[in-house]
Amino acid sequence: MQWRNNKTRFGALAKLFHWTSAAAFIGAYIVVYYVIWFMDYDTQPESLLVLNIHWILGLLVGFLVLPRLLWRLLDVQPEEPPGSKLEHWLAHVAHVGLYGLLILMPLTGYLGTHASTDFGLFSVTGFNETALFSWISRTFDVTWKAFEMPIDVVHHFLGKWVAWGVVALHVAAALFHHRVRRDDVLTRMLPCSKAG
Known part of the structure; x- marks a missing residue:
């Protein structure tokens, strides 16, 4: 098992970050829509x-997004598949959008949560009970309800109207490369593929 990437494949750590x-x-989507x-x-x-x-x-x-971004910066990235400058630019924009979602969705979700998250062995305090929110409340004379409402609006807007489209485009692009272009863009990220 190769942990690092090479010019043709992603390594095991990049795949672990991606698929986890x-x-x-x-x-998270399945659970919230069940509720x-x-x-x-x-x-x-x-x-x-x-x-x-x-x-x-x-x-x-x-929690995964920062080490994932650091690993992306530190490790070599597989070469881009053949394509036009426009296609490569669109792929870059799509990846920026995906990473933006991986940052904004958890951030706005946590900032708008007033209950602790119980992990079993430990819990993460709701943002309303943190020293940072206490400082924000005192400094800007804002109540929890006034703070939470716009944060929730952003979180729900991203979740309902943006995330589905960005993820669908990501999946569609991977399938396009696999079925139409018949290149290795999809297979080099699959868990069972080996770094070549």
Whole structure:
């Protein structure tokens, strides 16, 4: 097993970051839509237990993004496949959008959460109980409700209207490369592929 990337394949660590982030991101969506569609958020305390899973997965995405970006900067990146400058520019913009989501979704999710996230062995305090929010509240004379509302609007807007499109384009581009271009863009990131 090769941990580092080379010019033709991603290494095991890059794949681990990619697929763990993807699974946590998609899992967070599945959980929150389960709560929205099948549970009564306002009256069922059980919904908070299920939402805790959403918060755990969201924080996992957030915790992974910094080491993932650092590894991307430190390790060699596989060569770009043949294509036009426009295609390469669009791929770059799409990756920036994906990383933006991996940062903004967990950040706005945490900043708008007023309950602790229970990981079992430890918990992460809700942002409303942190010293940073206490300072923000005193300095700008803002209540939790006034602070939380616009943060939630951004989080829900990104989740409902932006993330689906960005992720769908990412998947469609990978499938386009695999089925139409018949290059190795998809296979070099698959967990079972070996670094060549």
